[in-house]
Amino acid sequence: MKFDDLDLKMRVYETSHDRCVLPNMYLVARIDGRSFTKLTKEVQKFKAPFDERFRDLMVETVKHLMNCGFNVIYGFTESDEISLLFHHNESAFSRKTRKFISILAGEASAKFSSMLGDVGAFDCRLSELPNKKLVEDYFRWRNEDAHRNALNAHCYWRLRQDNYSQNEATSKIEGLSIAAKNELLFQYGINFNDVPNWQKRGIGVYWKNVKKEGFNPKTNQAIWVDKRELFVDYELPMRDEYNQFIKDVIERNEKVIA
Ligand SMILES: Nc1nc2c(ncn2[C@@H]2O[C@H](COP(=O)(O)OP(=O)(O)OP(=O)(O)O)[C@@H](O)[C@H]2O)c(=O)[nH]1
Numbered sequence: 001m002k003f004d005d006l007d008l009k010m011r012v013y014e015t016s017h018d019r020c021v022l023p024n025m026y027l028v029a030r031i032d033g034r035s036f037t038k039l040t041k042e043v044q045k046f047k048a049p050f051d052e053r054f055r056d057l058m059v060e061t062v063k064h065l066m067n068c069g070f071n072v073i074y075g076f077t078e079s080d081e082i083s084l085l086f087h088h089n090e091s092a093f094s095r096k097t098r099k100f101i102s103i104l105a106g107e108a109s110a111k112f113s114s115m116l117g118d119v120g121a122f123d124c125r126l127s128e129l130p131n132k133k134l135v136e137d138y139f140r141w142r143n144e145d146a147h148r149n150a151l152n153a154h155c156y157w158r159l160r161q162d163n164y165s166q167n168e169a170t171s172k173i174e175g176l177s178i179a180a181k182n183e184l185l186f187q188y189g190i191n192f193n194d195v196p197n198w199q200k201r202g203i204g205v206y207w208k209n210v211k212k213e214g215f216n217p218k219t220n221q222a223i224w225v226d227k228r229e230l231f232v233d234y235e236l237p238m239r240d241e242y243n244q245f246i247k248d249v250i251e252r253n254e255k256v257i258a
């Protein structure tokens with residue numbers, strides 16, 4: 001068989017399951033660390049419940065993903081996960097889901113592993129959302145997940161410091177109301193209100209326009225140029241204010257053609 005015939009015959013099998021995200025759908029990717037419980041507790045021993053070095057690795061991974069060939073308008077990270085919101089008109093790779101999922105998981109894994117000096121792999125999934133309100137709710141969901149995780153994690157690790165076993169600490173927390181978990185921490189002298197917001201709300205990354213001083217070699221003069229820079233927000237709002245914040249990010253970017 002000639003190579004061209006063989007190529008044609010085999011490509012059908014490779015691409016038969018390709019699908020594209022429909023036009024006008026909002027697209028969000030969630031990239032999540034694979035078996036990071038083991039990585040953070042056994043292989044690397046990061047500080048628990050929150051380690052600033054781990055946080056910084058995640059933030060750098062978000063920035064990398066926002067600069068790797070897609071038009072990402074908002075990045076969010078909490079725990080071992082990253083959510084990315086693409087521009088409404090994103091047209092990279094003809095919106096093929098296979099490309100988004102494989103490239104984002106690959107780029108995140110490569111960046112994180114090279115910074116860590118060890119293997120840290122990520123998976124990736126997509127949410128295809130038909131309207132802006134669902135995008136707001138998606139991010140509100142992850143923002144509230146951060147809050148819930150932070151409360152549970154602080155309770156769990158405080159009990160572990162107090163010599164409770166894994167099972168004892170887990171069952172003591174299970175079934176406690178939010179108020180009771182706050183009270184538990186208070187008994188140990190921790191006011192959950194004072195826990196840093198980045199732990200309770202997650203961290204946002206978005207573009208800001210900045211003026212940078214440049215140089216025009218033709219006129220030999222200093223000039224101001226407009227540039228976009230990534231800004232890392234460790235003080236995100238929450239609840240309805242966060243919905244509004246996400247709405248603003250979307251609307252600001254809809255004015256800019258992709
Ligand atoms: N020590 C430490 N662990 C962290 C930190 N941030 C996230 N983690 C851990 O990362 C893990 C994330 O949880 P999951 O994504 O549900 O669990 P996983 O083990 O990655 O499992 P899969 O995602 O299903 O592969 C939890 O065990 C968290 O405790 C941190 O700052 N310090």
Ligand SMILES: [Mg+2]
Nearest residue numbers: 032033034080
């Ligand atoms: Mg994980």
